[in-house]
Amino acid sequence: MSNANLEVSQQLQQLLLQVADRTKYFLGYPVSKDFDYSELLPFLQFPMNNLGDPFVKSTYQVDSREMEREVVHFFAELFRANPENVWGYVTNGGSEGNLYGLYVARELYPNAMVYFSEDTHYSIQKNVTLLNMEYVIVRSQENGEIDYNDLKEAIRYNRHRPVVVVANIGTTMTEAKDDIPRIKQLVADMAIEKCYVHADAALAGGFAPFVKPRPAFDFVDGCDSISVSGHKFIGSPMPSGVVVVKKENRDRIARKIAYIGSSDATITGSRNGHSPLFLWYAIKKLGVDGFANRAQHSLEVASYTESRLNEIGVKAWRNTNAITVVFPSPAVEVCAKWQLATEKGFSHIICMPNVTKEQIDEFVSDVMATTPQ
Structure with a gap:
């Protein structure tokens, strides 16, 4: 492998590791990441x-x-x-x-x-x-x-x-x-x-x-x-x-x-x-029932998120049947880790279909660890 090709491969590998790592930790943007389109890879040749x-x-x-x-x-x-x-x-x-x-x-x-x-x-x-x-x-x-x-x-x-x-x-x-x-x-x-x-x-x-x-x-x-x-x-x-x-x-x-x-x-x-x-x-893979199940999951996690934050004294709220939970912005390092969108002193978590209660628990722990007692 030539030096140029080796450099390209190294850059790609570095980017792949970076993207994979950052994808684990985002709760602040409305992007679903629970997909597998590997069956479609051959179409990228055309x-x-x-x-x-x-x-x-x-x-x-x-x-x-x-x-x-x-x-x-x-x-x-x-x-x-x-x-x-x-x-x-x-x-x-x-x-x-x-x-x-x-x-x-x-x-x-x-x-x-x-x-x-x-x-x-x-x-x-x-x-x-x-x-x-x-x-x-x-x-x-x-x-x-x-x-x-x-x-x-x-x-x-x-x-x-x-x-x-x-x-x-x-x-x-x-x-x-x-x-x-x-x-x-x-x-x-x-x-x-x-x-x-x-x-x-x-x-x-x-x-x-x-x-x-x-x-x-x-x-x-x-x-x-x-x-x-x-x-x-x-x-x-x-x-x-x-x-x-x-x-x-x-x-x-x-x-x-x-x-x-x-x-x-x-x-x-x-x-x-x-x-x-x-x-x-x-x-085709999800069907109408799959969409409905994803919606139900997101609503359940949103309700859980709102409750967990309120339990630790964070005044979280959401609109009726919303999957977005709004709360006062936590510490800067928490916002950075979880890539939270912030505006006028407030941040939000958007409970997309890939968000789990375990992730929310980890987020809540981070908030607690950075909140002055």
Whole structure:
């Protein structure tokens, strides 16, 4: 082996050890790591690219479009979309799904005002800036949910313009969920007919359909598009997501492209053909029952985490049926070890399907060991 090749191998081995070690200790981010995609490794030999519309054939055929369509239909059914009026694709993550939903909204209502709460994911403000859409940031309630009274006043001030609302179906820090039927009713009460609601369900979209009572977040509840991440609740080696929209709205922006023999209906041109394959594989292996079991496990561990922290005097809390537990930030070394996201003096643990009660016990022990007596 040449010196150059030896150096590459050593660097890779060092990175592998580092990644494996750090993967053991993260509780602060919504990423599932309990997956095994070894059966799919042979596909990494091929340049799989799902460029263009997954529902339209392309002259480029080294792809996974068939699987991508199945993934879209799986989530469309979970989100109770009209099967006669649904379209979507596998994205690079929730942020791209949010961009797509807002893009569709802008094409429908070019003069619209966009409303979202101060607890909304940072991708929304970035996306409305990219799309050159005017927006109003609305206050949040203490639990992170949008302040409906403030939203009403903001819309009233601009009631001559169409309304676009980004509803959080699980905010970043507290997993608060905005009530879409309440938002729709609020707009209807002001006699505003042109209204578009995009649901950012990056994390909770994977388990909200299995929670009782079911949050009001999907197409039956009044959303026009919805974005969910694939690498969060499901788990994937690379970031991914799914966006589902009404086909009639998507048809307004698609353009036929002769070069690829397909239509340009997505944000990016070339698209990862491996991501849909990973999501398809997970969906096939888990099934609906598997999703429901993962949701139940996460909720049980979240309840356990909240109780354990309160037992040792840490004022932990969570929103109804949330898998995110919020508490005052512990010592810096504890935050660093467990890779906790921290904001305004608070941190959180997100009880993903891979999180165990044993991990929580170890975390609690660390908190106790670093808390002044």
